[in-house]
Amino acid sequence: MPRIGMAYMVARWEEKAIVSAARSRGAELELLHMPSFYAIIGDRGLGAKLPSVVLQRSISHYVALSSTLLLESLGVRVVNRGQATAAANDKVWSLSLLAAAGVPTPVTGVAFGSDAASKLAEEIGYPVVVKPTNGSWGRMLALADDWEDLRVILEHREYMPQPEMKVHLIQEYVKKPGRDIRVTVVGGRPVAAIYRYSSHWITNTARGGKAEPAPTEGELGELAVRAAEAVGLEVAGVDVFEDPERGYIVNEVNPVPEFKNTVAVTGVDVAAEIVDYLLELARR
Ligand SMILES: Nc1ncnc2c1ncn2[C@@H]1O[C@H](COP(=O)(O)OP(=O)(O)OP(=O)(O)O)[C@@H](O)[C@H]1O
Numbered sequence: 285m286p287r288i289g290m291a292y293m294v295a296r297w298e299e300k301a302i303v304s305a306a307r308s309r310g311a312e313l314e315l316l317h318m319p320s321f322y323a324i325i326g327d328r329g330l331g332a333k334l335p336s337v338v339l340q341r342s343i344s345h346y347v348a349l350s351s352t353l354l355l356e357s358l359g360v361r362v363v364n365r366g367q368a369t370a371a372a373n374d375k376v377w378s379l380s381l382l383a384a385a386g387v388p389t390p391v392t393g394v395a396f397g398s399d400a401a402s403k404l405a406e407e408i409g410y411p412v413v414v415k416p417t418n419g420s421w422g423r424m425l426a427l428a429d430d431w432e433d434l435r436v437i438l439e440h441r442e443y444m445p446q447p448e449m450k451v452h453l454i455q456e457y458v459k460k461p462g463r464d465i466r467v468t469v470v471g472g473r474p475v476a477a478i479y480r481y482s483s484h485w486i487t488n489t490a491r492g493g494k495a496e497p498a499p500t501e502g503e504l505g506e507l508a509v510r511a512a513e514a515v516g517l518e519v520a521g522v523d524v525f526e527d528p529e530r531g532y533i534v535n536e537v538n539p540v541p542e543f544k545n546t547v548a549v550t551g552v553d554v555a556a557e558i559v560d561y562l563l564e565l566a567r568r
Contacts, residue, residue, distance in 0.1 A: 286566030289314040289335035291351050293342045297544040301555035311563055318342050318351050323358060331358030337566040339363050341540055345373045345418060348540055361565060364539045368516030372539040375417045375453055378515050385514035388533040391456040398438045401452040405434050411457040417448055422486045427457065458525045463487055465498050465524040467508035468546055468554055471561040474505030476552035478545060495549045507532050519558055
């Protein structure tokens with residue numbers, strides 16, 4: 285049996301499900317607890333003692349990226365790769381890759397000062413969404429119906445000390461039908477999909493929306509796979525909006541997706557799909 289591993293920080297529902305899926309396949313999944321882990325960059329001797337394939341599940345974007353790059357320097361094959369994780373963690377980077385691959389996305393612009401941001405919002409057309417380039421769980425997302433709203437949002441951002449707050453990512457507001465879609469892609473296949481409903485415009489389940497199964501076959505699944513591939517992700521949570529005129533458009537791709545709700549709603553064993561993919565890579 286090939287050796288596989290999982291880099292993690294805290295064992296959420298997902299990490300526990302991955303451990304059980306490996307156990308039920310008789311596979312040994314070695315747990316690499318990132319807060320206790322350290323290594324010299326490029327130490328191939330240490331790399332030889334580690335599992336040849338490691339799944340990255342660290343909850344912090346920063347730890348996930350740095351520990352992936354560190355493990356890669358030791359010669360470990362990490363899922364997802366560092367390059368893909370870096371791109372997915374940055375909305376400007378990932379949206380650029382999606383656009384280059386011809387994957388439809390919300391019209392998005394970037395401005396680096398308040399005047400420029402106001403001109404950009406005019407060009408995109410109100411209402412607009414302002415989001416951090418590296419956010420998750422819908423944190424710090426703001427909706428501006430007009431210039432007055434945008435002025436207040438930009439003023440708040442100007443006073444925030446974080447340098448990334450000077451990068452204004454402004455996006456058209458997509459008139460989605462009270463829901464969005466999360467497609468989970470593993471190894472180039474759309475394994476499960478759910479609709480996430482909410483009366484609030486932020487429909488992520490992380491904010492408490494309800495969910496239902498969505499189809500994985502056909503256009504939706506194919507688009508999600510193209511999006512994951514464009515960013516180089518092997519395991520991905522692809523967030524898709526339904527636009528009344530353009531149809532499916534990809535909002536973003538997540539490199540360490542949560543899938544508890546997806547499993548509860550669809551019954552698909554996402555953890556088993558991930559473990560099978562790791563085992564397949566480790567056997568190569
Ligand atoms: N341009 C938009 N138009 C309409 N709704 C949007 C738009 N952008 C985001 N939303 C809503 O806000 C939610 C969160 O947005 P987004 O996914 O960009 O934020 P996030 O912080 O990266 O969340 P996560 O990474 O947890 O999915 C989306 O699921 C969607 O419901």
